[in-house]
Amino acid sequence: xxxxxxxxxxLTALSVTGCLLLTGCGGYExxxxxxxxxxxxxxxxxxxIPDREVCITDFGAAGDGVTLNTxxxxxxxxxxxxxxxxxxxxxxGVWLTGPITLKDNIDLHVTPDAxxxxxxxxxxxxxxxxVFEGLDTRRCISPVNAxxxxxxxxxxxxxxxxxxxxxRQVKKSKMAPSQWKELLASGGFTNAKGDVWYPDxxxxxxxxxxxxxxxxxxxxxxxxxxxxxxYLRPVMIGLRECENVLLEDVxxxxxxxxxxxxxxxxxxxxNNITVRNxxxxxxxxxxxxxxxxxxxxxxxxxDVGDDAICIKSGKDEDGRRxxxxxxxxxxxxxxxxxxxxxxxxxxxxxxxxxNISVTGCRFLGTDxxxxxxxxxxxxxxxxxxxxxxxxxxxxPTEPLLFDLHYGGKSALEAAAEDGxxxxxxxxxxxxxxxxxxxxxxxxxxxxxxxxxxxxxNGIPEKxxxxxxxxxxxxxxxxxxxxRYSDGVVLRNVDIRHSEGERFTVANCRNVVVEGCGxxxxxxxxNENVTVKR
Numbered sequence: 001x002x003x004x005x006x007x008x009x010x011l012t013a014l015s016v017t018g019c020l021l022l023t024g025c026g027g028y029e030x031x032x033x034x035x036x037x038x039x040x041x042x043x044x045x046x047x048x049i050p051d052r053e054v055c056i057t058d059f060g061a062a063g064d065g066v067t068l069n070t071x072x073x074x075x076x077x078x079x080x081x082x083x084x085x086x087x088x089x090x091x092x093g094v095w096l097t098g099p100i101t102l103k104d105n106i107d108l109h110v111t112p113d114a115x116x117x118x119x120x121x122x123x124x125x126x127x128x129x130x131v132f133e134g135l136d137t138r139r140c141i142s143p144v145n146a147x148x149x150x151x152x153x154x155x156x157x158x159x160x161x162x163x164x165x166x167x168r169q170v171k172k173s174k175m176a177p178s179q180w181k182e183l184l185a186s187g188g189f190t191n192a193k194g195d196v197w198y199p200d201x202x203x204x205x206x207x208x209x210x211x212x213x214x215x216x217x218x219x220x221x222x223x224x225x226x227x228x229x230x231y232l233r234p235v236m237i238g239l240r241e242c243e244n245v246l247l248e249d250v251x252x253x254x255x256x257x258x259x260x261x262x263x264x265x266x267x268x269x270x271n272n273i274t275v276r277n278x279x280x281x282x283x284x285x286x287x288x289x290x291x292x293x294x295x296x297x298x299x300x301x302x303d304v305g306d307d308a309i310c311i312k313s314g315k316d317e318d319g320r321r322x323x324x325x326x327x328x329x330x331x332x333x334x335x336x337x338x339x340x341x342x343x344x345x346x347x348x349x350x351x352x353x354x355n356i357s358v359t360g361c362r363f364l365g366t367d368x369x370x371x372x373x374x375x376x377x378x379x380x381x382x383x384x385x386x387x388x389x390x391x392x393x394x395x396p397t398e399p400l401l402f403d404l405h406y407g408g409k410s411a412l413e414a415a416a417e418d419g420x421x422x423x424x425x426x427x428x429x430x431x432x433x434x435x436x437x438x439x440x441x442x443x444x445x446x447x448x449x450x451x452x453x454x455x456x457n458g459i460p461e462k463x464x465x466x467x468x469x470x471x472x473x474x475x476x477x478x479x480x481x482x483r484y485s486d487g488v489v490l491r492n493v494d495i496r497h498s499e500g501e502r503f504t505v506a507n508c509r510n511v512v513v514e515g516c517g518x519x520x521x522x523x524x525x526n527e528n529v530t531v532k533r
Contacts, residue, residue: 030296033330038386038441039355041328044267044296047151047244049107052086054079056095063093068119070098080106085151090114090158098124102146110158110250118143118236120166125234127225131263131290132235133213134315134348138225142238142261152239153246160236160252164281167233167256169207170197174280199230206231212408213315214283235261235288242266247273254278258285259304264324268295274302279338281305286339288312291324291351297331306410308339308366311356312348313380319350320379320432326351331358340410341371342392347406349435350380358387366392369399369447373406374435376428376459383439392447399447399474400454402464404435404484415451423483423506423524430461438465443472450476453495458484460507469493479503479520482511491515505529 028043054076057063061072073088077100080086085105092113098121102108110116125140132139143162146152154160172180172195180197184190188199191207198204206228210216216232219225225232236255239245245268252259253276260275262268270287277284284305289295290312302308313319313326326349336342342363345353363369369392372382392399397411407414428434437458447453453476458464463486470491479495479502482488486508492515495502505511506524513519514532521531 065094112157114158203230313351315348
């Protein structure tokens with residue numbers, strides 16, 4: 001036991017100094033991820049952090065969970081920055097603080113027995129300009145934030161807690177009766193129907209003036225924004241236009257809103273992290289990779305209240321104007337225990353998404369497994385996505401979902417409202433606001449237990465196109481439902497269903513169903529559908 005601990009501490013120490021364990025031996029530690037990668041992508045390397053460290057206690061901080069250490073963290077970051085960078089070590093304890101702003105060449109090293117708990121006091125978090133839900137807007141500053149920083153990291157094995165329960169509104173339908181009773185007793189108030197709890201009046205007012213995607217409308221003055229401040233609950237880790245970023249060996253939990261949001265960042269490694277939010281947490285996303293390039297997401301687990309691993313690139317006119325695609329991303333060996341989707345693209349994808357590889361992941365009880373979502377008005381092209389070797393179980397909707405009619409609801413909520421009997425959709429002429437999903441390759445998927453094997457819900461003016469699904473085994477209540485799609489190939493897809501037809505194909509062109517046993521296919525208004533044993 002003692003020998004094992006010594007080895008672990010030695011490896012941790014090497015990590016703290018920024019030493020590349022394998023590079024020193026002449027190799028690239030992530031080379032295995034690039035073997036047979038179906039697109040060209042630059043090697044992503046760790047940030048280079050100077051071999052210098054300070055301890056947060058050197059600046060008068062106390063890890064008693066009561067003392068507010070905001071000034072100590074600010075002074076420590078400034079001292080390291082003036083010295084050229086290094087490691088800010090947070091030792092054992094509970095360290096209460098306001099926001100921490102990272103600067104160039106700094107590693108926030110949270111040791112295994114340390115918890116950084118962000119204070120719920122609203123006055124500590126000024127409202128700043130940012131991007132949220134794909135739109136240029138304002139939110140409260142993130143508990144950990146950086147803008148334009150190079151060579152930054154959060155490491156060490158400890159925990160960051162966002163005190164999110166003090167910020168979030170909560171739906172009664174998502175809580176047990178005893179939880180709801182306890183929440184009401186804590187303060188705050190509910191809406192007129194008594195089915196949504198708000199922590200204070202500014203949160204309630206924000207919900208009234210916001211659109212379906214949680215962005216306040218008609219805000220003309222600073223006073224207007226301040227009047228809805230609690231509603232502007234922050235993303236816990238907000239990194240904008242940063243380069244050479246590492247998040248490793250840390251637990252991120254209980255965020256007020258999304259947990260981790262790298263925005264327009266480049267050369268990012270996210271390795272061996274755990275992300276947790278209560279399953280009832282509104283907008284409790286795990287990881288939102290937004291208009292970033294050259295990203296690795298590895299060996300991590302997510303248990304959250306909304307989408308788990310989500311790819312974005314801006315929404316509608318703001319996203320198209322920004323024109324920053326999310327591209328060159330590898331996701332490998334990740335587990336999602338709960339979330340609206342395991343791996344998700346959209347719905348904010350107006351800047352485009354391309355060159356994504358997802359391999360060796362497990363989705364255990366997520367609402368959807370692989371979720372692609374958008375709607376008219378977005379624009380943008382999603383292409384060249386490669387997904388393989390995914391294990392799923394207990395998926396209450398579909399393991400594979402393309403929905404170009406997304407309206408802000410979870411897949412479970414949408415499924416409850418959609419009878420699914422109307423096949424025809426009104427044609428609208430395509431223009432720059434028409435989203436496009438094409439050239440997506442999915443293979444070696446196993447799903448044990450789903451409501452429906454797959455659902456492609458496209459649009460007539462720009463069909464979902466060139467989607468190849470092969471070598472899959474899906475046990476579900478209902479079969480596959482493919483609509484407004486062109487060039488879909490389902491090859492060696494074994495669907496073991498108990499209700500209706502194995503395949504429904506409606507308003508599609510150039511569909512091939514091959515090697516799928518004795519497929520029963522219901523067809524409606526198609527062109528060139530080929531069924532082969």
